[in-house]
Amino acid sequence: MASSSSYKKYEIRKRNPNPKSAALLVIDLQNYFSSMANPILRNALATIDLCRRASVPVFFTRHLHKSPSDFGMLEEWWNGDLIIDGTPDADLIPEIRLRVSGPENEIVEKNTYSAFAGTRLQERLTEMGIEEVIVIGAMTNLCCETTAREAFVRGFRVFFSTDATATANRELHEATLMNLAYGFAYLVDCDGLTKSLITN
Template structure:
């Protein structure tokens, strides 16, 4: 998926700002890599796992989110929008993909539950980041144009510097993925990929 996205990508002309994350001030957000989204997430798993390992190596804390609903009515607007096709907590679809087991540290990593697009809404994420003196977030996961983009925009508005992965995020199709990268590069986030992140953090 990463290679096919790159072929049709047109976001580069908006990417006029470059910067490297500061590992002493950053946190990695891994958004909603759950069984429900496995068909989208599978193609980017190698890049996602590589990104997580790079951040581990740089001592950057990793925060996972899980999108789930306690009932069909806990977010009626979202349920209406998706015609009732929501992820109910306690179902296999709501679980994180087992592919993450090799990189997760359950006793150390934060796992937040959310029932809307933004990882900041009703989760305590901002308070967690402030308490850890985090000033920057690196956004990965699914879906690029929904939960990842909304979280990135919220982070920017709240005063966090945002880095957004081009090859460790995924969505329904390349057009939607590319649209997010254009918008974020234009007004919200520095774009990174595994190679840039490696170079930016370690100089190799």
């Protein structure tokens, strides 16, 4: 979903993730977001499979609401268009759901943009000795970006995918890539991850 023109000038820091201390965060690849996620689904699945082969732990997040008490500002901002627990929209995209099996995969349920807010994600990462996170999923400029920024300020080294994240349009996608490359994250893509994780 990214072109090289807008963010490359900010991508002055280069680094590869360390598979021994990294975890993959697969953000909100749910049916609600399937239309925007479809173009990057192949890269997302490849990244998940790559991390598994490299013994990198994988965390899947699901954005959902269980009652009006957890709607927060999202109800006002999105005019009540929320993902309600128990509806098909809240389920993971079928191709993603097939990869969520076994005790090595963890699902983090959240009700706001950040995968850290009100969850045990940081505790789980710390317990596992994780120092780095790789972020893929939807939406680039909302839950993916907020999670990446929060991971950074919590002391995690952040790697953010340019071609396995998706949002409503290219302008918003590239704005996130510019901001994160400038101040928060190393940008990566599927090909680069393949080289760094398999050869590391």
